[in-house]
Amino acid sequence: xxxxxxxxxxxxxxxxxxxxxxxxxxxxxxxxxxxxxxxxxxxxxxxxxxxxxxxxxxxxxxxxxxxxxxxxxxxxxxxxxxxxx
Numbered sequence: 001x002x003x004x005x006x007x008x009x010x011x012x013x014x015x016x017x018x019x020x021x022x023x024x025x026x027x028x029x030x031x032x033x034x035x036x037x038x039x040x041x042x043x044x045x046x047x048x049x050x051x052x053x054x055x056x057x058x059x060x061x062x063x064x065x066x067x068x069x070x071x072x073x074x075x076x077x078x079x080x081x082x083x084x085x
Contacts, residue, residue: 007049010048010070010074011046011047011048011049013073013074014046014047014048014051014073014074015046017073017074017077018042018046018077020077020078021035021038021073021077021078021080021081022035022038022039023078024077024078024079024080024081025038025080025081028081028085030081032084034060034081034084035081037054037058038051038054041054048070048073051073052066052069052070055069060084061083065083068083069083
């Protein structure tokens with residue numbers, strides 16, 4: 001599998017899991033209303049890379065947290081909110 005195919009595959013999983021991510025936040029007291037920011041990023045360009053850039057640029061996470069967040073997004077999308085709790 002080439003790098004481009006891997007990125008495309010991960011982005012497709014992210015796009016398919018996106019609603020579960022948002023639901024996870026909103027059903028569990030989205031105190032900082034981060035889900036609305038995540039929606040804006042998704043609407044602009046629905047790639048996982050842009051979401052991770054948003055998190056790091058806005059100091060929502062550190063760069064070394066990206067593998068863990070990626071894991072959550074791919075495998076447990078409704079639990080992504082737990083990282084930010």
